[in-house]
Every structure is written in C-alpha cells, then in structure tokens.
Amino acid sequence: MHKPNRSFAKKVFAAGLAVSTALWASAGLFVFVAQAVEAHPAGTLVLSGGTVWHVSDDGTGRHGIDSLAKFQSHRYDFADVVSANSADLALPDLGLLSWGNGVLFLEGGTVYQVSGGMKHGFTSASVFTGNGFDFATVIGASLAGVPVGANIDSTSAAHLEGTFVVSGGTIWMITATGRKGIPSPDIFYSYGAGFGHVAAANAADLSLTNEGNATFRTGALVNDGGTIWAVTATSRRGFPTGSCYTGFGFNFSMPVVGSTSSLTTGANYCVDGDDVIPPPPTSTGTLSVSLASDTPAAGIVLKSQARAPFTKVQLTATGGDVVVDTWVMERKGVAADSSFASVDIVDLTTNATINESGKTFSTDHTANFTEDLTIPSGQTKYVMLAGNIAASPGAGEQPILALKSMTLKGGSLVASFPIQGNAMTINTTITIGSATVQRGAYTNSSSTTIEVGKTAYTFFSFQIQAGSVEDVGFSQIKVYQSGTASLSADLANIKLYRDGTFLADGVVSGNYVNFSFAEQLIPKGQTFQYQVKADVVSGSDRTVKLAIWRVNDVYVVGKTYNAGITPTYSGTSSANGTNTTLVLTDNQFTISVGTFRVGSSNSVPAQNISVGTNQTLGAFEFEVKGEPMIVSAVTLTVASSTTGATIIEDALQAVSLVDPNGNIVAGPTDVSTGSGTMTVPWTDTFTVPIGLNHYKVVGNLATDGGWTSNNTITVSLQTPASAITSKGEVTGLSVTETPASNTSANTQTVKASTLTVTKNSTPTAKTIVANATNVLLGSWQMDATNSGEDIRITSIAVRASTTGKLNTLTLKKVSSPGGTVLTTLSPVNDNPSDNGANSNDAAATSTFALSDPIVITKGTAIHIDLYGNVPSNVNAGEVDSYGLTDTATASNASVVAYGVSTGNRATVTLTANDGAALTIAAAGTLTVDEDASSPNSRLVTFGSNGVEVSTLRLKATNESIDITVLNIHVDDGGLTGTNSGDYTQVKKLYLKLDGTLVGNTDGYSLGAARTTINFERGALTIPEGVTGKKLSIVADIVEIGTNQPGEANDDIVIGLGGTTSITSTGNGSNTAATETFNDGTGSAIILHRSVPQVVIETPTNNLFTSSVLHRAKVSAVGNTIGLYRLSYGVSSSTGIRFTNGYVKLITCGGCAGVPDGTQLANTVAVGTYLADGTDSYSFTLNGTALGKNFLQIGATQTAVIDFFATFSDDSTADTESVSTSLLGDTATTSPNDVAGAQAAGFSSLQQGNFVWSDLNSDDTNGSGHTTKQWYNGYYVSGLGPTTTSTAVTVSQ
C-alpha cells in the first residue's frame, strides 16, 4: 500500500488539518461517525489518521492527497470531507491523487495556473487580467514539486484545461480536448467553482471543439426533488434511509440541488434496506488507565452537592487512537447507594459530562456508561468520577466511587481495576446555596419566518438567579437542540452572551452545544441574563428549539465551599428535577426560505438614449435575503410610445439583462408579441446573490426601426412573482417574488446624438501683456444635455485671427470658464498666422486632433478653455482672437463629434463667434485709489495703537502685479486751526492687507517725513481684476505728557505721495508696471490727549411752555476733558421766538462732583439772531456751581445735557414745532493759538460755538481755563467740520 508522505503532509497539510479539525467539530461530523459497512461512494473525500483520501472515480480504490495545494487544486472543500470507514481503508491504495486543473495559485510573487499536472506562470498582470481572471480568486500556496509548464503570455490563446469561461450567457469548462457546456448551476457548483472563477471566453476558446454538456463531478451529492443521490459522471445511487446517509458521515448541507434524471440509476447504498449495524470503530492503540496522582484528597461532600468530585482517572493512548466503548462505575466505601441522586463521568478537557444523562446505581452498586470517548494517539485525557449527592443522604457516610471496568472499541487496555480514589465524608448539616434557572428576558416569540441568512438571532434566553445563601459561580452550560434543524449544518456562529456581551463560542456535539467560559460570579440574590445567538445558514422548514436537557447541564457552584449546585428550574416551559425530560425549553423557531424582492432601480434614471446598440433601457434592483436565488426564467414587458407592437418588435432587438459586474446573465433575446403585449422571454439560468443588487436591461435600437426623437421605452416586470421563476440556492425551494404589483424601470427617452457649442462670456475683450504665460484666450461650453447618447469629440478646429506670435496653444477641460483645470488636452499647437494681416477679420485655423478624445456624458455639459503664452516679441496694440465659426450641423468642421454608442456623427449646433479681441499691452497697470471706506478726518487720542489712518484700493489690470516699493508720506494735515504735525507724532507704522499685517510685522519706524518700504517679489501681490486689494496704513500714535513727543492739536496726514511713491512689477510680463495714482494721500487726523464725543438725541417730551428742546451726550474719550461753551441754533415752524434758554446737567456720574440737575450756565433771556427764523443761544459753562470755570467730564464719563427754553403758544392749533441744533465750528478762520487757546479766547458764532479742552496742561479751577489748551468744535466726533449738527425737532 502506498502511504502518502506523512511528514510532508504534516508540514504542508497542517493548515488543512487544522481547518479540517475545526470544521469537524463545528460541522458535527463526530455525530455522524462513519458507520456504514460499505465503502463511501466514488469521488468521496475521506479522512483517516490525518490523511485525506479520495475514493477513486470508479470506486475501486483510493488516492492519497499529499498537500493542501493539491487538495485546493481540485476546488475541494473541507466541509465535504467525512471520516473514512473500514471499507474505505480496505480499498487498494492507488497512489497519490494527480493535480487538479484550472486553479490559480500565488507562489513566490508569481501567479500560476495549475493545469495538466504543471504550473503555468502568467508573464504580467495585464496578461492575467486580460484573460479575464480576478486576483481575488488566487490562492497563496507552495507548488513545490509541480513541474513548470509553458508560461501564459497571451490573452488571445485558448484558456487552459480546467478553466471556466463564459460566452453569451453560457459557461464552458475547458477540457484537455475541447470545451464542455455547463447546463445548470448545480453541475457548475459540483465542481467546487463559483461565478468569481469564471473568465470571459475569447475567440480561441470558442473555436475549441464543443464536446457537449458536462455532467456532475463524480462524488457529488445531489438533492433531486428531495431525494439525495451520490453521482458519478454517468450514474446515480440513492440512500434508502436517513440513517444510511448519515451513517456515511454525510450531512444535509453537502448536497447541491439539481436534476439527475439523465443519469443511470444504480443500486442503493445500504442495500439491505436496514439502518446498518455499525462495525466497531477501530481502536488501533493501547489505552493505559490509572488513578491520577492528583485525585481529590479525602474530604467532605455536602447534601445536594452536584458533580462532587471523587476519583480522577488518567487515560493515555499510545500506538493509535483509542475509543472507549463502555465504563462501569462502582460505589464503594461505607455508604448507601441512595446517598447519590446520580453519578457522572466528567471529561476534564471540556469539564462536561460524557454521559447525556446521570446514571443511577443498580443493585450491585454499579452504574453503566455507554458513551464513547476517544483518546487520540499520544495524548492523555483525564476524567472525574463525580457524584450528585442526594437531598437527604446518610450523614457521616464515607462513599468511594471507583472505576470498576471499561471496554474499548478495539485496541488494547492496560489497567488494574478497580481504580478508586479517596473516600468522601457526607455532611448533612451544611446547606449549600441555590440557583434558579428560567427563561430569560431576551426570549423571542415563536416565529416561522426565520430566514436563511439571518445572523446573531437569539434562539435561547435564560436567566440564573443566585439564592440568598451564597454567591454562585456559573462556568458551563450544555444546550440541547430539540428541534429538527442541525446545529452543525443549519446554524453557525453559535455564541453565548450575557446581556449582549460575548461570553463564549459554542462547541457543537450532536444535538448539544457546549459553552465553557471563565466563571461568572452571580452575587447572592441577583439575577444574570444570558442569550444563545446563532446565524442561520440553511434548514428551511426545519425548526430550532433550544433547551436544557437535564438539571445539571447548567454547571453552577456555591462559592462558599466551591460545591456544585443542582439548579432549580422554574417558570415557563420548565420541568424541574428529572433527567428524562427537558428541564427548560425556549420557543420554537422555524427556518424559512430566503426572500426575493424586486424594485425599480435609480441606477439608471429616466434619461435620454439613442438609436444604436447596447442602449440601457432601465434597471431593476433585486434584493435577496437568506440564500442566493437561482433564477431560471424572466419575462420582461416592454412598452413604448411608438405606434403599434410591430414597430417596436422590429425596432428593439437583442435585449439582455446585465448583472452589477457587467456580465450578461440573460439574453440577448428579441422582443416578441402575444396578446398585444410586447415581452422579452428570457429562459437563461443565473444566480442572484444575497444582498441588494442592480441589474440593467440593455438592447439594440435598430437604426432602421423608425425611431423618432422623444419616443419612450419603459421596461417592467408584470408582477415579479409571475415574471420571474426562481428558487433558493440552498434550500432548493421555490420562492414567491415580491411585490405583488407591477414593477417598472425608469422610462427612457429616445434622442438623437446632439451637441450644442456655445462661446462662454469669459474671456471678454481684454488686454494681455508680453511674456505672460497660460493666458486664457477662449472658452466654450460643449453641451450634450439633450443628446441621446454620450458624445465623443475627436477634433476642435479653432479659427485664429492672430499675428502668429502667441504660442503653446493648449485646450483644457475646466470646471468653469477660466476655472479649475480638470484635464489638459493634447496636442499643444503653435499659433497659426494670418499671414501678417494682423487683424481679427483675417483667419487661420488651428486644428486640435485630440490624442485622447473628450467624452461628454449625455445629459451633461463641459467647458473647454483655450490657453496660450504671450512671447516677448509682441507689439503693443496688436489684437488676437480665437473662435469657433462653422455653423454646419451634419458635419461641423469646428467641432467633430460622434455618438459613443452608435459611432454616428453627432449633430452639432454652433453659433459662430470669432472670439474676444485680445489686445497686446507691454505691461500691466497698477491703479491706486483711496478706498470708499477710508476714514475721514477726525480727532484721535495720543497713545492709541492700531489707528487706521489711510485705506487704499489697489487694482491690477492686464496681469497680477507685485508691489516692490512703497514710499509713505507723513505730512501736516493742513487743517485750519490746528498745530502743524509731522512724523514725530507717529511711533510706528504697519501695513495691513485683508485684515492681516504684511511686510515687516515689527512695524516701520519713521525717521523722516518720507519712509521707503521695500518688499520682496511676491510679498505684496495685487491680483489681476477690477476688485483688487484693500491696503490699510495703520499707525501707533505717540503719547503726550512730560518728556513725551505728543503735541496737542497736531494734525497729520499719512498716505502715499503719488505715482513716485510706488514701484511695481507685472508678474506675467515681468516688467515694470504702469502706476496710476488717483488718490491715496489719506485724511488728516488731529491729535489730543483726550477728545469729546457728542451724541445727539431727540427729547421725548412734547413742546410746551418750558420744555427740553435738545439733548446732547458729551463723553470724554481717552482722558478727562473740559467743556466751556455750548451753543444752540433754534428755529420754529412759525418763526416764533423763544425766551429764557438754559442748559442743565441731567446725569453725569463723573463731572467733578457737579450734582445731577445743576444748571450749567446763566439763563439767556433772548436768543441772538442767527438767521431769519433762527436764534442762537450760547452758554458759557463757568458758573460757581461747577466748582471750576468749566465743566470737567471724567475719562469715559458722559454728561447728559439738556437745553430748555420757554415759548408762549399764540395759536390754538397746537401745530407748533421747533428744531434745535448743537452748533459746531468750521475753523475756516483760526483766531486762536493753533496749539490751543485760552477758553475765553473763543467767541460764539466766531468759531467758538463749542469750546472744549483735553486739559493736557492744567485742570485746575484757577488757571485751567486760562491755559492755552482749549479748542473749538472743529471735527469733534458728532459735530464734524460743520457749524450745524443734526437738528432735533420737538412738536406740540
């Protein structure tokens, strides 16, 4: 007998075995232990001693599989491997299995396709993908020892043997001699392939000999209408009973669903018709059994204690696996059998009992266990003989539990029976805690619609409540499936959670799933909630009803003595205290077939289509849940606005259904009519995967089909359940598609292939400068909004009127005219010359035959810009222009465009335009203006920082311009009645552009009236455009006071001095820009230690005999001020004259102690004539009530001053009104010392209406008013440079 190279298998096949073992456990193959006496069907994969064997296709022998890669080369799945039986192992060893064909492997960075016993390397990724392969299907593996065959270096050669290719909806399997069609998905699946493995067929494939249809792969299990057959290429054999089938180790998730009617029926397996008697499994090794050295010491056990440990037994297998067949436990020692409720054997590997239910002692004090336990060769297992102590045992008894005997299923046993541990003393005085188990809070209601594909569904919910005696530890539970579904085949990912938090993966063993986990401590009196969740992978019409079989399947211990507790079961569906019925069950859930919903898909919106091939007619969304759906027929209904069915029948042809990957899955099929309805009857079979997928309908609109613009086409499925025939891929059951109403795709409108070309408004006629690069010369919109198909532009011929000096003409696809460049097109053209005409009336043509044509998606528009460079040899005044001028529609020469789908010349609508006139200039121009928001002349306090003294608007035309030199001028403000100021009043200057300091942020010191500031190129750039930039000159003003440079009443002006104050360079031309200086010298500011600020309010009272005519709020800004005179102009609506005017301080709060309500000056009996109808009232604020010879207003304080006057109403009409103004000064004449005068030096109505002081030298009563520190109201905030401030009107 040939034996595979085990060492190689261990190394190379280790991963496979690991996977196999894992699947073994989870797939429940231990349950279906091979029991048939007959060898497995031909083609079956069987496992023995770590080696996978393949029963030969004729069933007469077996082949060893010596590597994981070879296993995978046949597209085998470990889920299809079952345990070998003795008959298999009795088959002749026919040597190693040969390599499979067609599978792709990655080895050492090279992708190979194994075929014909050799590995064929792909020479490049493009060859790989060009052959239609997907890197996702490549398997990483070692192909050591596989001969190297010819490289695959062509995409036109036929695919290698074993490759699946598709053409026209048919899948072909390439064979060594030709190709075989795959007639149905089940046959396809029997080869272990998926649709991801299918490549597009090429011409060479299709030229191979058609060898007819392929049949099932030998060894496949096929569910044909509910009967499962084991098939070969030509025959089938059935299983008369379920146990016969499962006896081979097969489970019900293995078969594919399909038809086997074409195969010859052979004899059934298990020919006797009986559930075959299993042959004894072969134990080939020797089992040594002994008392474990750490068997529990003599101690006590408690009444009602569960799984009280007595004797630990060690079992070691050597020379081969050993299966224990039976165990006999004996109660010994001074005790009664009745002191035990039952006894268990606990497998300490899993801490679970090997016996499904507890055993009781017979009259000879023995308990028999018939459960098998396998000890793998070379391993040691430990089991514990444990007792479940009765509720009322004999106090003080000292029982011993011993292993009296055991039998094996073959092999040798080395043991000295009985094997017994120490005696345990029964204590009946200690009461251990309790635990109550019942249904939990997460229990779902019974359901018959648990779809295949549902994940993490809670099938079982239970709660454990610790009694009041002690805390309880919970570390294990054994859950029983009492429904008909297979835990291993129908469910997956069975997990235990506590309140949604994962605790443990379940280990399936037959109808049980065991969970072992770190002990959960449940404090006494508390209740913990648990859930068992699982995914549903198959099992339609089968049920899941999870339960706890017996009381001790929930393993809990009291934490005081670590003594096992027998839980109490209560509540719904519980049956406490018995080992023969389920002690707790949850609701029953029935697994349903998957679902299939059809809907309209907006992946193809209502849009325009054109006459031609491969037009998209609409799309549907297929939402499949639970299991993939095998669709075997679809009837598409077509409606059109064309007249009469016969027209569309001829006009619409080759309609196909295309899956999301672009593969045709049904059709192409022509439209047919019947009963006046136009339909497309597809009978192709395809599989719709789980999830939401969009399928398009495409077809050909015949050019001679009579289509006219605005014809519509709507495809629909006239009630999906009627229009589609499908069944679940897993369950094989038919599905009723939803909804029960017609489903239409979005309507498509037939349009011609059209393109509208329009010149954009940008660029307008403009000046461009020499040396400028990347200048926008022209821009057009290319609009395919109304086209029935995408438009491809292959050529653009620009009409150029030019001297030919511009160069590097480049077309660019842009986001907007002059906007972001999306694609720079090729070629780049030289500028054509108009042969010296130098006029935009003459023309030459620059044709751009596009290297990569522009494609415009139908329903959209794009912008194309033309850019070029302006050389240095241009002459100022030359004019260029670039336009598109051909107005022909059928074969437009300016824009050559075609329909992408049809390839037909598109109809172009173009309005001829020669383009904007581009006039050459030598350089750009920088214009300097005072910005509209530049501050006016005003008073400013000394010590102020950041005073904006001038704001300039800088604009660049023709090109962006860098400013390199600014010359700042600081001069006397030139205002009358002020001191002549200069640069010494400025501490520092800053420049601010868009709110941020530019230039030297440490500021500029002024050492003279002219200060030059230099900038690096690019440090201060003015972009081309009419908006330009706003540049502010900001000053820090010096302080005033002792040893401070500030001079009271100085006025200064800061700005630029004209064109000589600025130097700039154009960025395009790189030559000096022309500066145009309109304004920018700034407005004067007058400097004071402090300044008054006046706000005027309208009194709220009506006009009566003696009323308030005016209210002024005078504030001291910066520091204390003195107020010496206020003057008012009063005019009434009827010319009436007022008498007895006076001013009163209403509020202040900081006026040197002058109380509110104080009259500030003597009453003026009659006003002074000012103008016709207007009198003036002037008040000198120097009364004794003020404490000083002026009203002192503290820093930041505000004096509210009202003006009162008396009048006599000589009318009964009560329509009198009076307007009053606080008078300011224009300073047009300055009789006083410009640095300040004495207060009395000002005369009212002679530039002395409003007299104030910043008290910069003296604020005393005696001399403050005679010190030369007083000023008039010229430019006082609120008064301005005018005499009359805003008048307020008071009416009767």
Next chain:
Amino acid sequence: MSIFSGRKVKIGAGIIGALIVLGGLLWYYQQQGFIKIFPTAEERAMKKILEIDRSKFRPAEGLDPQVFEGEIKKLEEQKAKVLSDPGNAQLWFDFGYTKEFLNDHEGAILAWEKSFALQPFNFVTAQNLGNTYQYFIKDWAKAEFYYRKVLELRPDHPQAYQGLIDLYRYNWPGRKSEVEPLLLEAIKNDPKNKLPYYITLVEFFADAGNVEKAKSYLAEVRALDESKVPDLLETYPILK
C-alpha cells in the same frame, strides 16, 4: 554612638528648631505689617510683568539704534516709576506701550492687562489689547474679548468695530457669519460712521458673491453719499 556625636545631633536639631521659630516670627510680623521680608504673590506677579528681557525686543524697521537703546532705557525708567506707584494705571499703560514699541507683544499684554485691571473703564487699553491679541499673538478669542470690552465701555467706538471686522472677516475661521450682525450693530451704536460700515457691508457681500445683499446695502450707501457709489460699482462690476 559616642557621646559627642549625640551632642552634635542635639545642637543641630536645636539650630534647625531655632531657625523655624525665627522664620515663623518673621512671617507673623510681616503678616502684621511690622516688617517686609518675603515677597507676596502679587509682588511676584508684578516682578514678572516688569521683567525686562532684551532678547524679546526687536526694533521696528528703520529705527535708529540709539533710539532703540533710548526706548529700553526709558523702559527702565518707567519700571522704576511703576515700582514707586504700582497702583497707577497710566504708569502700567506707559510701560506696556514701550514694550509694544519694542515688539515685546507678550510683555505689553501683561502690562496692559495689569493697567486694565486697575482702570477697567479705559477702553483705549482694551483696544490696544484687542489689537495686539489679533494682529500679533493671534489669539482670536482673547482679541474678541477685549474688543467687546471696548464696546461695553463705548458702544460707538469705531476702532473696536474695525478690529472685530478684521477678526471675523479675515482671521478667525468660521466666523464670517458674524460680520453682518456686527456691522448692523455698529450702524446702530455708531451712527456717525454708518457710511463706512455700509460700504464695508457692500464689499463683504460682493466679495462673497452675494449680489442681492450687496446691492441692498449699496442702496443704503447711495442714500447716504451718492459720490461713493461709482467707485464701488467699478470695483464690483457684479453690482451694476
């Protein structure tokens, strides 16, 4: 242990104890105002503000080195004045002013904040703080805080509005939406400058491409001063 070493320990412990008692007494007397030995927390803070660190000074471009040195000398003199009268807000202001001139912006802020704490109604100090925080320290939140302080004291102070316009319009990301409410507030509280405020609103919305708003404020400009309109239309053709 010898008898001598034991005696040394006792002597050392005695000295330490005496020092502790002496220190405690000195502290007590200082607390009672009898003596002055330990600096208070306030004095330590003042010392930090008055620290003169030449490495932090930078001359403005074009400043005569002698003037630069003169300013530093003046700073020393101002420091002495502050120490002689630390409750005088003006002296603190002057000290900060000179530091600001020397481009020690952090130092200027410390002095001005001290001045502002002593004289919280001096909006000029707050204005300087707002400007320094915005244009040099670039702490937008602090700049806004001080500008708003100015407007609490003088709701009609145009420089504070100008500072906030720069802050919201150009410097503080995500605050552009506050420009319009700010300017409307300025127009309400500082009506004598409503024209430049309306012009700023026109520019702001024209720059943002909001023609409708820009035109609505242009109408306000036109009503106040027709002569300003042509320049704005030339600068922003979209408003034509």
